[in-house]
Amino acid sequence: MRELFIQVVYLAASVLFILGLRSLTRPDLARRGMQQAALGMVLAIAGTLVNHTIVDYRWIAAGLVIGAVIGYPMGQWVPMTAMPQRIALSLGFSALAATLVGVAEYYTEMHDGNVVATAKMAALGFEVLLGSITVAGTLVAAGKLQEVLPSKPITFPLQNLANALLFLVILVMFGWLIAHPAAQVLFYSLLGLAFVFGVLLVIPIGGADMPVVVALLNSYSGLAACATGFAIGNVILIVCGALDGASGFILSILMSKAMNRSFSNVLFGAFGSAPAAKGGKTSEGLTVRSISVEDAAIQLAYAQLVIVIPGYGMAVAQAQHAVREMAEQIEKRGGEVKYAIHPVAGRMPGHMNVLLAEANIPYDKLYDMDEINSEFERADIALVIGANDVVNPAARTDPTSPIYGMPILDADKARTIIVMKRSMGAGFAGIENELFYDAKTSMLFGDAKGSLTALVGEIKNV
Amino acid sequence: MMMLELYVFVLAAFTGYMVISRVPPLLHTPLMAATNAISGISLVGSLIAAGARHSNVATVLGFIAVVCATSNIVGGFLITDRMLKMFQRGKPKPADRVTGALDDA
Known part of the structure; x- marks a missing residue:
């Protein structure tokens, strides 16, 4: 009888877990679904506690309490x-x-x-x-x-x-x-x-x-x-x-x-160990064009469509809130701002989405690579914030490049490109990015958060 | 032998594959947090190890496992909820429009 009860509880918990995961296909249903999954977990624990092989509850109680004390800050703070x-x-x-x-x-x-x-x-x-x-x-x-x-x-x-x-x-x-x-x-x-x-x-x-x-x-x-x-x-x-x-x-x-x-x-986990063969192209003889905050602000203020490309640099600078403020200014002037998210931008799957959502940017403005790539052609500005390899055209054009063949965001197809970057260092893969030397590209050097905050002020004044 | 378990494994993996492959990249971080919380289910095994009083070694190992698994469950579900709460749709609410207009003026 007791065994039957445990098995029924486990079955119910399994169903709730699967439903919870299924709810993650829809952002508006996800929260509720995961709460149901949490209920499933409580059921499973309760079911286990009546197991007849458990005879001593002291260590269990201590473990549950200590675990909860460790888990709470890991979840909440x-x-x-x-x-x-x-x-x-x-x-x-x-x-x-x-x-x-x-x-x-x-x-x-x-x-x-x-x-x-x-x-x-x-x-x-x-x-x-x-x-x-x-x-x-x-x-x-x-x-x-x-x-x-x-x-x-x-x-x-x-x-x-x-x-x-x-x-x-x-x-x-x-x-x-x-x-x-x-x-x-x-x-x-x-x-x-x-x-x-x-x-x-x-x-x-x-x-x-x-x-x-x-x-x-x-x-x-x-x-x-x-x-x-x-x-x-x-x-x-x-x-x-x-x-x-x-x-x-x-x-x-x-x-x-x-x-x-x-x-x-x-x-087999053998990735990352391949020595990065240097790409055929080097930066020698090429020049970059830098742009002032004021000029960038004017361009952004009059743009119809701006596509923001966030990368790990944005996360490091914690610039996501400043991005939202800038987008609000552009939107207030009638422009449209979309966000292009590369699947491996950041340090984990979905990293950029979470950061932008944290800054109250609505999720229907966040686009996956396949959804947004066709839109770059009609974008007035592609604004690259702390991203590098995911917009490197060498992935399409240069077979000697270590990232050749990697799907990228087509930032180079936008009418103009503004790249926010701390300095002219190569990207993580150690490869030169020819996008930075493109005639349509301007570099806005400096800390992403500082530059964005300055941009917000300037756009207001345009 | 373990045929029943194998059945369960194959069917669950298949179900998981079908369900999870439809999760949009938008929610991949919450997905990782969620599966992480669910993987706290190893608490079930830990509880039995900690409470069965087989031997002191098993009890202590079980106890540590209970701590790990519980912290994953509590932390995992909390953080998933915290993240999902942040994902808001951008349809302009009437209230936003009003404040926006005031700012402009």
């Missing part, structure tokens, strides 16, 4: 600009929980002197393997995003070979462990080596490639939860892990497409 590292860190938390459950289960089996069935050992091994890789990977990723660790790729000679060898060793150990589940030393070494592998996997990856990594780690942590479900025979863990894994998988594919990297490249 973390600023939106810190979202990528916050998400990375919490992916690590869920992977850690899955790993620890796996270790506890294995320890208990060994402690009781049981013989672990092959299938269960495979699930347990898979769980701690993926879990440990994810914990290490997310910690490094979060460190890079928070810039506690250098966000530039960390490389050493024979890196790929070393990683491949380590991966091979891990696979062999994993196979051996399934055949000999009682080899405890092997189990714990596997745990440690997987952690090392997770670190090695992410350190060669630079900041701009982070959206792919975060999505991929999301998928890994989902699969780790899934394996937990297999190992302890719990169906709701399998369902949620599969949902999580599918989500990470889809996002990884989307991100890799948007960066023109092959899927296998993403799957």
Whole structure:
């Protein structure tokens, strides 16, 4: 009877989770849908608490309270600009929980002197393997995003070979462990080596490639939860892990497409390590035209259609509110402002959308790359704020460029282009951007937030 | 063996793929936050490990797992809600029009 109750509750929770995720297809329904998913979570927890194997509630109560105390500030107080590292860190938390459950289960089996069935050992091994890789990977990723660790790729000679060898060793150990589940030393070494592998996997990856990594780690942590479900025979863990894994998988594919990297490249995590072959074009002999705030303001004030292209630079300068103020001024004068969002702009999938939404910019003005690209031709101004590689025409024209083939925003097709940039440094990929040298382009140098605030004042005076 | 579990996994992954591939890029960050909150479901396994009194080691490991998973659930759902609250449609509300007109004057 009790078991039936638990299973019914789990089923209800699974349905609520799927409905919650489905609600995310519509921004106006999403909030309510996710509240229902939260209700599903409460149900699932309540259902688990009546499980007959739970005999002692003291540690559970303490854990729930401490977890809630840690979780509340992570949910309520973390600023939106810190979202990528916050998400990375919490992916690590869920992977850690899955790993620890796996270790506890294995320890208990060994402690009781049981013989672990092959299938269960495979699930347990898979769980701690993926879990440990994810914990290490997310910690490094979060460190890079928070810039506690250098966000530039960390490389050493024979890196790929070393990683491949380590991966091979891990696979062999994993196979051996399934055949000999009682080899405890092997189990714990596997745990440690997987952690090392997770670190090695992410350190060669630079900041701009982070959206792919975060999505991929999301998928890994989902699969780790899934394996937990297999190992302890719990169906709701399998369902949620599969949902999580599918989500990470889809996002990884989307991100890799948007960066023109092959899927296998993403799957094996070997991205970012390819040495950036220098593009054929250099800046020698080319000049840039800079523009004053006053002149830029006049152009913007009389523009019919302005397309704003935000990039990571906008996030760094925290300029999203200033962007909205500028857009309001242009709109007040009868112009139209749209926002073109490249899938990999920023440090995680959807990063720019969240920042702009935070600044109260309505979401129906935010356009995906495919929706907006045809509109650049009739745009008076493409305003590039802290974006670089995603508007580099070399991706279309220069086969020697490392980003050749990557889909880009067609900013160069607008009538004029204003690029807001701190200085003339190359983009993250270390490539010159010929857009900056285009005859139609003017550079507005300076801190994005400061320039925008000055623009707002000037547009008012035009 | 684990045929039933495999069934569940394949069908859930398929459902997830169908549902999530329709989420617009606009909401990809909330999607990550949401799946992260849902992945806090590993709390279910953690609770059993922490409360089953198998051994001290299992209890302590379970306890840490409970802390991690709970913080993900609480933080994950809160932050998803906070983000989704920010996504507003831009249809001009009558009230905005009025203040806009006053500013101009």
